Every structure is written in C-alpha cells, then in structure tokens.
Amino acid sequence: MESRFNRLHFWFMIGGLETHHITRSFSSLRVNPDRMLAAFNQLALIGATSDGGVDRVTFSETHLAARPWFKEEIEKSGLEFRTDGAGNYSAFLSSSAPDDGHRKIPVRGDQTLLLGSHLDSVPNGGRFDGALGVMAALEVLKTVKESGINLKSRTELSRSVNLEAIDFTDEEGTLVGLLGSAALAGHLSQQDLDSPRGGRDKLVEGMKRAGLSDQSMLSAVRPKDSLAGYLELHIEQGKRLERAGMDIGIVSAIVGIWSYRLAFIGRADHAGSTTMDDRLDASLGASAFTLAAREMVLKDFPNCVVNVGKMDFAPGAFNIVPARVDVLLEFRSPDEEEFKRLDIALLELARREAGHFGLELNVEFLGKHSPSMMSDKVQLAYAGACDDLRLTHIALTSGAGHDGQSLVDMCPVGMIFVPSVDGASHAPREFTKWEDCINGANVLLQTVLKLAA
C-alpha cells in the first residue's frame, strides 16, 4: 500500500491548505521515541503526586515550575522560544532557511502550522492529559529540524510554513478555560476576565504570579491569516478506542459545553425539632435534580453528557436543615440544536424538582462553548498518515473541550486521540501505553508533512 501511494504522488486540496502523499524520503521519517519519553518523564516529575498523577493547576507553584522547564527544553533543542501576553509558551521553527531555491530570507506573512496542547492539569490529575500533546508537538519540531525539511504552503509555494509547538495557558479551566487559545484567537473579552468561572480573585492572583494582566491577555491576539492550521494529539479520555481495539481516533467534532450554577433555596430550620413535613430542605431538590438529570440524558439525549461536579450546602451544619444548595452543572453536546433542547429540558427539570419540594430556584448561567467541527482536510490528512503508518483508525467526537475549538474560525483544526487504558481521565490513574503515545506522535509528524512538505 505505502509504496503504491508514494509512487502516485497524489495531490488533493480542500479549503485553504492542500494535502498530498509525501515522497519516500519524508514518509520514512519518525520521531525519536526515547528522547520523547525522557522529556515526558521529566515533565511528569513536576507537580508529581504520591499516587502517580500530577497536580499542575494553572499558575500554581508546580505549573509555574513546568513552564521554565519547557522553555529550557526548547532552547536546548536549538528551537526558538516564544511567549505572549496570555502566557502561552512556544517552540518555534522557522522554515525560511534557504533550501527550495524560491527565496532565502524570512518574509512577513509566512504562515505558521501550530501544534500543541497544554501543561496545566486539573487538581490531582493525570500525567498524560495535555502533557502528551505538548511533548509530542515539541518532538515533531525537533524531528523536522533534524531532518532539514523546509515546509511550505501547498497553495502558494513561494510562502514558507513555520512550525510552532505551543503550551496553551489554562486549558482545563481552573481560572477561565481555554484561556490561552481564546486570547490568541481574539475570542477573549474583558467580560470573560471580569467574571471567570474560577472567580475573579483567583484569576487576578494567578495572573500576578505569572507576570500577566488583563491588558496583556487581551493583547495576545494574532492576525486571522497567521495560522496554516492547528493540530493536536491528546489521550482519548474514554473507552471507545480501547473497546474497538483501534490505534488512533480522528476527531470529527468537539462537543460544546454549557455550565450553570443552580441554587435550590429552602429554609434553615432546627434539624431535630422541625418535623419532616415542615421542612423546606434544599438538599432534596438538588438531589432529585441530580438523579433525574442523569436519567433524562441517558434516555432522551444519548449523544450528550451531564455532570453535577459539586454541591455547596449552606449553612452546612449537622443540626440545621440545609437552606441552600448550589449545584455546579455542566452538560455537553456535539450538536447545537440538541444543545438547545437539552438546555431547556434541564432547566425545566430543575424548576420542577425545586417546586416539588417547595423550594425556590436561582439560575446563574456561567458560560458556553458551542460544538466545533474539525476540518475535513485535516481529518483526511490524519487518515492518510495512519494508513501510511499501518495504524487502524476510527472517527470520534470529543466529549472533552479542547483548545482547538477556540481556533476553528481562524484556521483548519484537527485532533487525534490515542487510547486511554480503562478510559481513565482527570485522575492519577490516567494511563496510555508508550507505544500508543509514539504512534500518535508519528501520525502528528506525518500529518504535518502531508499538509506542508
């Protein structure tokens, strides 16, 4: 299969970039698995937890230790280090060196093919989420640099394509969520910074520690035509690849996320002297909603998920009937129309359960990300790279949000997943076999070459 395709040197084009089957010299290029593993393992020590995970919450001490380590790793490789006002850290590989005879010096307006992920983690998270994507992107740049390949736009051969491996700030949303990518794409507003989901105080304190500010965040926007595309390798964070026995998942869409704070409000009473019938117990509405929301999604919204990640009880004493329970609600869908139906259904359910127990309901909308479609062209390039590498692949939706969704209006975006053992994610037991990690990195490398070599 491989040799036939290489002989054909077959080209096709969708959207602004072209893909083509690469020549034998490029198609045999592979990342260095030992070098990538060494870097990955060093990174995993920064914020390592006793149970094998990492805790690198955005702008925490451990997160702020991982970034200078990444900078040093970039500079040791002979790549250029870059950063911006959003605190995004990048390795940069200019492709303007003289080698294709067209021109010899960098030209303003060259496009950059961006690869990356994030170094921050959820509290008490795993070693692979985000970290694998950044380490693989860096390894791809090291490999391309060593190979001496000069990348260029397939639509405009006079234009070079630079490579950049980026660590996006606060992907996980301890502060804002997809913060670095939103800033880069110009989607970040002062309003987002004024009422971030993690609270304004935490954001201000974190930015201060990182030497950033509202102003610097809003200055990180890049020109709309500056990116040739965005590619990301990530662990699946689910069991679909493992169950299907597949090597690579090619993401067709990233689900959208809506979040709310629902306050079920009853009345504080003495928990001994107030009869059961006389209570307005906020815990009952919150509990009934949590159970019914799950049932409803399982039954009526099979493509969606819902999560009650936290409840806050007030006053929160043994001997006082809960007067108020705040429910942190998040739900996801790959389809905008389904989202709207689910939104209406969940809020109606919350109102019904509150009413059933004589409670009031306060609804606070916290934010939304719409579902994001991945670029068909990039998906095809990924599939071609998998086939070349004799790796099996299936199309998947991403139930998790990712920085790519910030960039879909700006450039072609595509993601691949590698299998997560037992589907574990956002937990210390998160694990992906190293062979699968390397497969993913090689698909990333070969896709870069298909898109811009």
Added chain:
Amino acid sequence: MESRFNRLHFWFMIGGLETHHITRSFSSLRVNPDRMLAAFNQLALIGATSDGGVDRVTFSETHLAARPWFKEEIEKSGLEFRTDGAGNYSAFLSSSAPDDGHRKIPVRGDQTLLLGSHLDSVPNGGRFDGALGVMAALEVLKTVKESGINLKSRTELSRSVNLEAIDFTDEEGTLVGLLGSAALAGHLSQQDLDSPRGGRDKLVEGMKRAGLSDQSMLSAVRPKDSLAGYLELHIEQGKRLERAGMDIGIVSAIVGIWSYRLAFIGRADHAGSTTMDDRLDASLGASAFTLAAREMVLKDFPNCVVNVGKMDFAPGAFNIVPARVDVLLEFRSPDEEEFKRLDIALLELARREAGHFGLELNVEFLGKHSPSMMSDKVQLAYAGACDDLRLTHIALTSGAGHDGQSLVDMCPVGMIFVPSVDGASHAPREFTKWEDCINGANVLLQTVLKLAA
C-alpha cells in the same frame, strides 16, 4: 383553684427531692419583665447579624464577648460569679444565710438547684435559642435574692439549697456538643476531646482562645450528689405549641441523636469524555440516599427525624465526575429501641444506594446521645406552677438535644418550652413573643419555689 391548693399545703415526694404547693407569699412572686428584657436585648447585640439574628459560635470572638458581659451582669446584681475548667459561667446564690433558724453558716454538702441554658449559637442563628434560658435563669436568681427567700431541701430540712444560673459551654456542637454539661456531669472523656465532631484543630484553637485545655475540661466534673436538680427554659423550636394554642410545653423526654459521616466513593473521570454509563458517580449514591432516607423516616419512623446537613464533593470541579461525596448524617428518636431499628435501616439504605450505583460506602460513626427521660417529679412541679399561673400546658418530647440530657444520671432534670412563632429555629427569623418569654421565666421561678422553698 390557686387558693384551694395553697390552703392544702399538699406535699408529695418522688425521687430525691420533694415538691409542695407553696404558700401565698411565695406564689405571688414574679420575675421583673422589664429588667429581664433589658438584659436580653443587651445580650442580643453581641454577635448581632444584619438580618436580626446572632452569630455566637462557641469560642468565636462574639461568643467570647458575650461571656464577660454575662459575668458583669452577674456581679452587678450582687450575685456570685463562678466558672470552671469547662468554661461554664455561673451566677451563684448561696442560701446558707441565717433565716430559718436551723443553722447560720455554709455547710459543705449543701446541694445546688441548677437553672440554665447556653450563650453559644449555631452559625447565623437566632436571638432566643439558649440566650432566653440563661437570661430567665439569671432573672430567677435576682428575683429570689431580692425576695430574701432561703431555699432548703425538702428531704433534709437542715440542708440548704443554693441556686445557680449557668451558661453551658458549646451546647450547639460547633466543637463537641453539650460540652460544658458533659464535663460537669463527668461524661466527657479524653476520646471525646481527641475526635470532636467539629475537628480536633478547631477545638484546640477554641480552647486556647478561651484559656482552657483538655486537662481543665476533664477537671470540671462535680460530685454526683452536688445537684438538687436541673431546670431549663427554652424556645420550642417547632410549631406544636403554636398549633395547639398552648402557653407552655413540659418536656417528657429529649430525643437522642446519632451522627455519621457516610462516604459514597466512586471514581474521578473526565465529565465530558466518559459516557454516562461508564461513570461511578459518587453524587448519585449520596443523592439517592438523601431522598430515600427522608421517605423511609416519613413512612416507617414517624416519631423520628433525619437530616443531611452537608455534602462535601471531591474533587469538586465542574468537569470531573465526583469521586467521593461525604454525607453528614444526623437522626433523632425519643426511644432507644426505635433508634436501633432506624440506625440499622439507614445504614442498610446507604449500602443499597451505594451498591445500586456501583459505589463503595465508608461508614464513620461520629457519636450518639441516648434519649433522655425527664424527671416525673419536676414535670409535676412544672405543671403545678403552670396551673397556679393559669397558663395552659401540654407534654412534649424535645426533638432538639439539650444540656439536660447530660445530667439525667446525676439529678432530677426537667425542661419547659415556650412557643416559637412559625416554629423557626437555628435561623435569624427565630422569634418568641416577650409575653411568652416572661410566662416561661415565671414558671421557672415558681417551680424553683415548689421544689425548694
């Protein structure tokens, strides 16, 4: 009615103390309502909240401000101030002054008739809970002192009966619960201090602020025969008196309280990429248990109550399936046998709901107070005092725990309740009409005289 009973001068005896119908000179004695209101209102300013309640959590700044105010109020009245190693604050009225011709000087072994309640509150509580009982007890001592009555034991006329109005430390259980009364009665153990329900750190910090220690706490125990009885006036904290249109509730038993921390343990997973079916969501077990426990108590245990006062979610993030939910559970019963059945039923229910959602259950027993029967003799004395004062009365169980339960093995104990408007309790809107407060104080005064004049 009143004059006939007074003429009879009827005596009867149950237990260690006698009661008798008091002579006309004593039966006309009343507390000073204006003086008691002035003191009550001054106290309500200490820790006052903007919504009309008070916040005087044990050993907080406000609580530690209320106690010196109480001491000054005692000393201004010419009563003796006493305190002990548990931080209980008392007004003391010795009845050993020469007046009955039997003897002239204090005799070791005199008994004390204790009246009281507590000055601490739940977080963001009301003005009446505890405070009314302490202010009424103090007013009774002021009134008896002014009257020049010399109290004596009805079983041993050579023995005087002193009066004491006590503020018990930490009745509400922010730290330990019924702490001062347990220490006084010798029920407090080092183990109770080592693992208090509010956490050891909070207890140690609080004791330090109050100048107390484990050692001083355990030294506060009084001799078993030192108390002639314990009387307490409290607001009902329920709607039974209001609904029945009655003036006074005479408590027949204080319910017992058992408390647990139940941990529903699942698995932390990504809340977007993990399908609904693949989750081990701890919130589901906790929610289902909370709803089912209420249903079960309503249906099968009509004399009992159950409360889930708080849930703690871990890790507690929007985008992580809850791995663990700790449920703070408390339930109450006036009957020991019913308690055991309820205990078994609730734990079985928790296991069933955990199992239903694939969760583990960790059960941590936090403590119990058995139901406490009030003294028949004291109840009869209360009833007689109500009749003399032409106040209507009914027998009630107390759904709330009170310090009296610490003392039932030590001396005859009895409580009365006055109506709570709308049954409000442990909340800023807690309210009792001042006329009802004064009725309660006069029943307390007249009962003291019946028991020891």
